[in-house]
Amino acid sequence: xxxxxxxAPTTVKEVVSTLSRxxxxxxxxxxxxxxxVQLRGGRFEIDALVDVKGVPELMELRLGxxxxxxxxxxxxxxxxxxxxxxxxxxxxxxxxxxxxxxQIQSRASIGGNLCNASPSADSICSLxxxxxxxxxxxxxxxxxxxxxxxxxxxxxxVLRKGEFLVSIFVPKPAARFxxxxxxxxxxxxxxxxxxxxxxxxxxxxxxxxxAARIALAAVGPTPIVASRAAASLLDREPTPEAFARAGDIxxxxxxxxxxxxxxxxxxxxxxxxLTRRTLAVAAERAKGAK
Amino acid sequence: xxxxxxxxxxxxxxxxxxxDVLVAPYQSLLEMLREVLGLTGTxxxxxxxxxxxxxxxxxxxxxxxxxxxxxxxxxxxxxxxEGMARPEGLHPLQQAFLEEAALQCGxxxxxxxxxxxxxxxxxxxxxxxxxxxxxxxxxxxxxxYDKIVGAVRKAAALDGAGNGRAAG
Ligand SMILES: Cc1cc2nc3c(=O)[nH]c(=O)nc-3n(C[C@H](O)[C@H](O)[C@H](O)COP(=O)(O)OP(=O)(O)OC[C@H]3O[C@@H](n4cnc5c(N)ncnc54)[C@H](O)[C@@H]3O)c2cc1C
Ligand code: FES
Ligand code: FES
Numbered sequence: 380x381x382x383x384x385x386x387a388p389t390t391v392k393e394v395v396s397t398l399s400r401x402x403x404x405x406x407x408x409x410x411x412x413x414x415x416v417q418l419r420g421g422r423f424e425i426d427a428l429v430d431v432k433g434v435p436e437l438m439e440l441r442l443g444x445x446x447x448x449x450x451x452x453x454x455x456x457x458x459x460x461x462x463x464x465x466x467x468x469x470x471x472x473x474x475x476x477x478x479x480x481x482q483i484q485s486r487a488s489i490g491g492n493l494c495n496a497s498p499s500a501d502s503i504c505s506l507x508x509x510x511x512x513x514x515x516x517x518x519x520x521x522x523x524x525x526x527x528x529x530x531x532x533x534x535x536x537v538l539r540k541g542e543f544l545v546s547i548f549v550p551k552p553a554a555r556f557x558x559x560x561x562x563x564x565x566x567x568x569x570x571x572x573x574x575x576x577x578x579x580x581x582x583x584x585x586x587x588x589x590a591a592r593i594a595l596a597a598v599g600p601t602p603i604v605a606s607r608a609a610a611s612l613l614d615r616e617p618t619p620e621a622f623a624r625a626g627d628i629x630x631x632x633x634x635x636x637x638x639x640x641x642x643x644x645x646x647x648x649x650x651x652x653l654t655r656r657t658l659a660v661a662a663e664r665a666k667g668a669k
Numbered sequence: 670x671x672x673x674x675x676x677x678x679x680x681x682x683x684x685x686x687x688x689d690v691l692v693a694p695y696q697s698l699l700e701m702l703r704e705v706l707g708l709t710g711t712x713x714x715x716x717x718x719x720x721x722x723x724x725x726x727x728x729x730x731x732x733x734x735x736x737x738x739x740x741x742x743x744x745x746x747x748x749x750x751e752g753m754a755r756p757e758g759l760h761p762l763q764q765a766f767l768e769e770a771a772l773q774c775g776x777x778x779x780x781x782x783x784x785x786x787x788x789x790x791x792x793x794x795x796x797x798x799x800x801x802x803x804x805x806x807x808x809x810x811x812x813x814y815d816k817i818v819g820a821v822r823k824a825a826a827l828d829g830a831g832n833g834r835a836a837g
Contacts, residue, residue, distance in 0.1 A: 416717045456730070480804075483733070
């Protein structure tokens with residue numbers, strides 16, 4: 380492995396100036412569960428690894444009146460071990476509790492999962508169906524990008540030179556909102572998704588669907604927003620038939636490839652089934668939510 | 670090729686002892702423990718986070734030490750397998766692993782023990798399902814897992830396995 384410096388700035392400004400100085404010869408280090416593996420595997424060569432965990436904003440986990448403020452380096456366990464966060468965002472917990480095993484969850488962050496921009500990432504679809512927003516700092520100040528538009532290709536995101544992810548903001552869900560995420564892996568735990576699906580639905584007082592979001596993992600170069608499938612649910616009752624139809628449409632919105640984890644055809648089929656199943660869980664949660 | 674980056678100074682507590690060391694900034698915590706401090710009880714299996722042989726406790730949370738930099742341990746508490754037994758005898762989990770024959774080659778054992786101890790500290794009487802889930806980040810190529818799960822259950826049945834004796 381190419382030798383690199385370890386830098387541990389403590390302010391957002393310092394991170395930006397360090398990243399600006401090193402350009403693509405530096406990377407951020409959150410939990411390290413992707414970046415250290417990639418460095419060791421020779422995926423890229425850097426001169427500095429910038430540990431962002433010393434910056435207070437990146438370790439903040441706060442449930443405000445407006446929604447959830449999730450620091451970019453907060454490890455997964457803090458999300459599901461916080462009773463208030465877990466109760467308010469079970470769809471995000473679905474993701475945080477399946478990334479790796481306990482050792483990985485002690486370190487791996489949702490921010491790192493997002494920045495790593497893997498098509499199979501287990502948290503990005505959950506964030507998308509919650510309409511989450513990435514809060515970015517950079518040399519020209521701060522900006523916000525919807526998580527749905529954050530990934531631009533496998534391993535590629537919208538961050539420009541000197542920019543980094545400070546936090547993820549998840550707006551407070553509407554009344555009667557529910558969300559869920561499921562993936563398919565051949566093992567019970569500790570595996571990368573062959574396909575995954577996140578879904579959210581919002582019901583009106585009469586129990587009809589007034590809003591829906593569906594996002595699919597590992598069936599395209601980036602997480603796929605299945606907007607036609609979601610639109611098919613509007614003004615409908617949350618029935619198994621409606622969800623099956625949405626699953627059929629979602630399957631048509633995928634662009635999967637064949638690889639060692641599964642064939643493209645298999646992934647299309649998985650998308651159909653997982654969409655249907657996550658919608659059912661999301662709807663149950665929506666019925667339970669006030 | 671750039672010049673070798675200068676070493677990072679790390680002040681940490683390992684198994685209750687304050688330790689001051691210099692590590693290369695790209696060295697893992699696993700390398701720091703094994704190669705700099707000579708604590709070879711923590712094992713390297715895969716060096717990429719999949720096997721859990723390198724499990725240690727960092728500020729009370731179990732981590733794969735191959736996926737932590739030594740430099741990150743500065744100001745933190747590290748607990749390894751070397752801190753598990755007491756002068757008066759083995760930790761109940763270690764005893765149960767021996768009695769239940771929960772190891773063969775033994776490479777995975779320190780990682781399983783450190784991970785299982787962390788579970789019993791949090792949940793003194795976990796179900797079998799919970800034990801299997803908690804230990805999913807630890808791989809064993811020899812035992813087939815049943816004996817390991819049995820040993821953890823046995824230790825959990827003995828009162829206080831997770832209390833008092835454990836440093837992490
Ligand atoms: C054994 C194992 C099992 C795994 N299982 C899963 C799984 O089931 N599901 C899954 O989705 N993933 C899995 N992963 C991948 C990984 O754990 C996750 O992607 C994790 O969420 C990454 O978070 P991190 O904090 O460790 O990121 P890091 O490795 O620290 O960073 C990841 C990338 O993002 C960049 N980065 C980090 N923080 C920032 C920031 N604030 N701003 C800009 N860039 C940043 C880094 O430079 C790097 O390129 C697994 C990995 C291992 C080793
Ligand atoms: S050596 Fe660290 S997980 Fe395998
Ligand atoms: S005893 Fe050999 S790997 Fe577990």
